[in-house]
Amino acid sequence: MLLSALALPAVGAASASGTPADLFVDNRPGMYCSDTGTGEQSKPYCTITKAAAAVQPGQRVIIGPGRYPEAVNITRSGRADAPISFLGQGVSVTDNDKTVIGGTGTKTTERALSVTGAQHVLIKGIDFFASQEGVHVENSSDITVLRGTVTGAQSAAVRVTGSSARVTLGKLDLTSTIGSGIAVDGGASATVVSTNRIKAGTGAAVSVTDAPGTVVVANSVQALCTAGIELAGASPGAVVENNVISPVEAYGTLPGSCAEERPAAVRVSAPSVTGSKVDYNVLDTANGLAAYAWSGTKYSDRAAFTAATGQGVHDAFANPHIPQRGDRHAAALPTVDSADENAPGLLAPEPYEPGFEDDPLTPNSGTGTGIRDRGAQEYRNVGTAFTPLGPTRVLDTRLGIGAPANEQVNSYLELQVTGRAGVPATGVTAVVLNVTVPQTWDSGYLSVYPLYGWSGTSNLNWLAGETVSNQVTVPVAANGTVGFVPHTPYGVHLIADLAGYYGVSGSGFTPTAPARALDTRTGTGATQAPVGPGGTVDLQVAGVNGLPAAGITAVTMNVTVTDGTGTGFLTVYPHGRPRPGTSVLNWTAGRTLATLVTVPVVDGKVSFYAGSSGTVQFVADVAGYHSDQGHQVYHSMTPVRLLDTRADTPTLCQAPPRPAAAVPAAGTLDLPVCAAAEATSVTLNTTVTETGAAGYLTVHPHGAARPLASNLNWTAGQTVPNQMVVQVLDGKLSFYNGSAQSTQLIVDLVGYHSF
Structure with a gap:
């Protein structure tokens, strides 16, 4: 897991007793660690065990990247207003850069980390390797374990037991578990299991036994031989919501060694039914898997389960898998934009984490904002959908529409596009404008782009006395504006007509x-x-x-x-x-x-x-x-120059650059568009220049017959840009120069559609 956001903090002020505000552990060569010092940043401890024995309430233990082959036992407590924190400093996904507790080989530990009889402790950003249990919490309260992985544990990746109370286990990746994923037992109460990815082996992914008040929410679970989530013994008052549960067999072959080949996704014992709630879960009933075993009765039909128990009203008994290729919305996506944000125990994104994304083609059916996904993983890169408007004039500097009247633009004009002319104030990523420069005094060109964006593209080019137009699809800046920059010795008037916008809803x-x-x-x-x-x-x-x-x-x-x-x-x-x-x-x-x-x-x-x-x-x-039936969404992007025939141009496809050379008369240039690898169509700003004779340009999918169509027309000596939307079939486009003379060609990718 990427933990780069846990950057090394500045050293805090020392306490009155001379104890540093933070303790440091770093056993890497050159860090001059010592277990005989006080754990200052300049001379950190070599072992976490030493820091755990010295830490005081309110202190943080900052642990450097690397492996710590020890079994750590935390027994010291913080306070509610001054917790103790153990923070790993892993920065990448390689073993050398992660913070890992536990031994390997002949030094393998049964448990990597134990928390025993402690209170108010945070453990974050640490991976664990052990033969039996990665993390063991016993007779402890107000303990939080966030962000880490467990490898090698044959009993349980994480176990909460004894009289432990209010233990939170969140954002853990337990997909290499051999035994159970998370086991809560032995009288533990009010445990929260939230936003974890768990793929269990021989035990349940989440096993709760004789532990009342357990909250299991927003986890993505796969189980091999037993239930994905199990409330056993007497575990009443549980909440099981927003989980996505799939059998391992849905993605492979179920081994014949499993004693029960058709376990239920969620199993709830009769004593655990009292006061418990299950809802908003997605349970894959593929290959005969039962969704629930509720007080001894199995259910594979959601309506029947609800009718019999009053539970699972918003559950989906469906395949949660989102295709990685092809039409992602060919079938319903039950996990997307459908979680109950009122469920207890949900974890909010941290400041360095991306938030929840609104899939524009899936109705928002959850509570709260309605856009949080079920499970531990948010469906991302969802793109945007189009809402047509107008056409409506939103800018005319001659008449004072969108800018002061009768003032030509000679440097920069910032136009507010959100919150007017039918465009929402928020959730807009790009607008489609038809831009006109009327009655020019001298030759020049115009760039349209978001504030502080990239301005290397010309969207309109003109000669003195011309009136020129072009459609522009332009990203919207965070403040809801787009910018116009004319490049000409004299100012120009600007006109923009709104055709629509891309956002979180539409077609x-x-x-x-x-x-x-x-x-x-x-x-x-x-x-x-x-x-x-x-x-x-x-x-x-x-x-x-x-x-x-x-x-x-x-x-x-x-x-x-x-x-x-x-x-x-x-x-x-x-x-x-x-x-x-x-x-x-x-x-x-x-x-x-x-x-x-x-x-x-x-x-x-x-x-x-x-x-x-x-x-x-x-x-x-x-x-x-x-x-309304279209399933392809738009991805707005900073323009990428794909081609300039006037210079050697990298292809961006791990191939040699294309040498500078004009497109010959009646010639075709084939251009890879791998900068948008998943594109089904691309939006280009294409310019012809140094045109030797009148002609036209036809752009079409590579491998398809050249159609009777043109995208650009010019006369000799003209420089003419035009936006175009072109279907992509095999990762390439073909550009045909319908002229008796060669022409130079400039192509900028400004966005693309994909499934």
Whole structure:
């Protein structure tokens, strides 16, 4: 386990008697340890046993990394207001860097650590190796053991016995246990077993015998031959909640040596039923395993168990396994976002630990925040889902929207995006904006990124006099803002139209191979005719080109305007809604321009409006769609440069760098995208520059036929960026240069979708 957060503390002030506030133990070479001193940092003790005999209430024993081949017995007590602490200083997962108590070989100890007749003691960040018991707590109270592993114990990894009371065992990794995991017996009371990973061998993972008031919560348990959790003898008043219990056989073959081949996941004796509560557990009943043996009766059906006992109302008798590959949400995830946060004994994350993550595709069914998972492990890297909005104008420096009116931006503009225009104040990771720079005075480029983020990408490039637009998916800073930095000799006005946001709720994504949905030149998706001034084209997207007929919330398309006979702008918006005062493209006569658009879908359609002084042709290629049935989530990231053909570029895939070379005319460049190894589609900001002739760029999944689609269009000498969303099939993308001359290509990865 990583214990780097337990960094070596500063030496505290000495007490009036001259005793140091902290005692130190470090037997590594060069630390000049001695058991004849006072355990100061400059001359630490060599053994933990010596420190345990000297420690006083309120003191901490700081134990350096390494192995301590001794059997330690703690008998001294702290006070409620001044506990004694034993803190390991392991910094990594190697044996040399962990703090390990216990002998090996001929020096093997039966017990690594014993706490006998002591009170108010904390033991944290220490691993244990012993032949019988890693940790033994007897006739002690208010003892806490946190964060550690136990190896080699054939009786029990941890045992609490005698008249012990209020012992907490938390965040332990006991997955190499030979015997029982945690054994609570001998009249112990009010023991808390919380947030542990336990894989038991010949005994129960958590065995409670004649120990009233035991709390067993939020553990991830696998048992081999007996119950995962057992309340035996007379152990009334127990609470068993938020645990995830699986048989070892669910992940392998159950050995034939087991005396009972179908043990119940939880076994509760008749005397232990009184006052006990079981609920919010996930119990895997695979291969005939019973979920409960309750007062001698086995139950494999949750409804029947609840009807007979009144218990387990929120239990799930289901497979808790979350697939590591493929569609993680193809089936329900019973462990995710479903714990009872009101259960006693739950341990909060420490300051250096990550908190609980809200899976955007799983309903929050737990109590409290509703996002804590059951078991000891939180499902992480859950990604975010998309909520389409608008399009809504959130920035226009000409009109004072989102910034002072009539003030051009020449350095940096910070735009608040959360808490306005339908975007929540919290839980937002990225926003999708269509950004426009109108009526420029000189050439330049614009970078859009979060505050203190990376600014090496250009999202828009322009020449003097141009009006340019591009869709941008940009991470949101912790204060809910995004930043705009123009790079130009003169200031520029900025316009941003909100298309939606990524957060802890919304719709999943489904990428598609580029598919032409609209081409007014050929009659695809609309009448074969140019669109006149003020004309509107309603495009059916649901039920077409492989898209589902219902459930689509938004569609992502690469939209192109061409053959314009006058100047104009394009607005793409949800069908049937009032046309907003926004635009996604601006053109002049004769120009061919493309941009990515993500737009809400209403009635299965989207609408295209030509705010033009002449006629124009519209082309749209679908790249994917968001829906309630989509199971792919978005991962926003700091941009990663995948390619710059102007320079030797590392591939990030443990392969030689690609030598600098332009993409030749009618040539294809295949690019690995292993920076997002699990990606089903990637979001790229792609720029062409040093273009020798007019042309277009088509980006498509490697290995698939090049589609009739384009992502970028340019004229000779232009530098043009465009955001694109491209499906990934085999870890590579193909970039086709549809030009009579070579072009240079720059590709930045700004995010990706995955299951």
